[in-house]
Amino acid sequence: MKLWVLRHGEAEPYGSRPDSERALTLHGREEVLRSAAELIGQTITAIYASPYLRAQETAQLVREALGFEPEIRTVEWLTPDTDPDKVAEQLVSVSDVLLVSHNPLVGHLLSYLQHGAGHPPEKVSTAGLAELKGDELRIGSMKLKSIKHP
Template sequence: MKLIIMRHGQASWSAPSDSLRPLTGAGRQEVRQTVEQLQGEGINRIVASPYLRAQQTADIASEVLGVTVDTINGITPDDSPVDAIEQLPEEGNVLVVSHMPLVSALTALLCDGVPFGGPGFGTANAAVLSLEIPAAGLASLQKMLPV
């Protein structure tokens, strides 16, 4: 299976709470550019954090890829990467839309078996992982996008 871990696009700081921060126009554009690079990955499922900016990122991905979006509550910025792994689908090619620092910690945990020292993720960056099942230390980082 492939697991593509993506950080949401650039978001506005003007919102009543962190969970309600919307994407900016530039954020929408950068998401579209990254998702267009993911079209050949065979993504058949999208899961996203419930935060507005992640939902908007997933909606753009859904539009471009023609895939539905499921919301997972346990993949917000401060959630545990160990707990997040337990909530991920165990089959298919899945796009996971979430936040820093979780995207970095989750990538490190899946690839290296430890939840620290993962790659840096700018807004709308994505890591394409290859793995049998989502479990600590079993993934291989194929590439980082955008390139």
């Protein structure tokens, strides 16, 4: 099985709007499109995304770039401060999916799936795309095939 984890593209700076309503910048959109190009030809069965605006915009850009027909699955368990074990619980019966989320969750999730609890998070830039592989999704059993930064 494969799992791709994509951090949203560069977002507007913090300001008067809540964090969940920060949109992608033009640079962030360009970053996302470069990362989406890495997914062309991959077999993706679903795209799951955080409900935050910048993650939704990121997922939609990827969906359009890939010509992916199914709707984006918006889930609360991909918000920035979710525990990685809660995400892993949701992924038990899925395969070949793309997750679109935020740091610190992205870095912690990648580390957790490779090593288990207690390891430092992976460093992932905006629109960074990680690919994990494994026979099954078990904590500490996935192998990080690559992290690509646009």
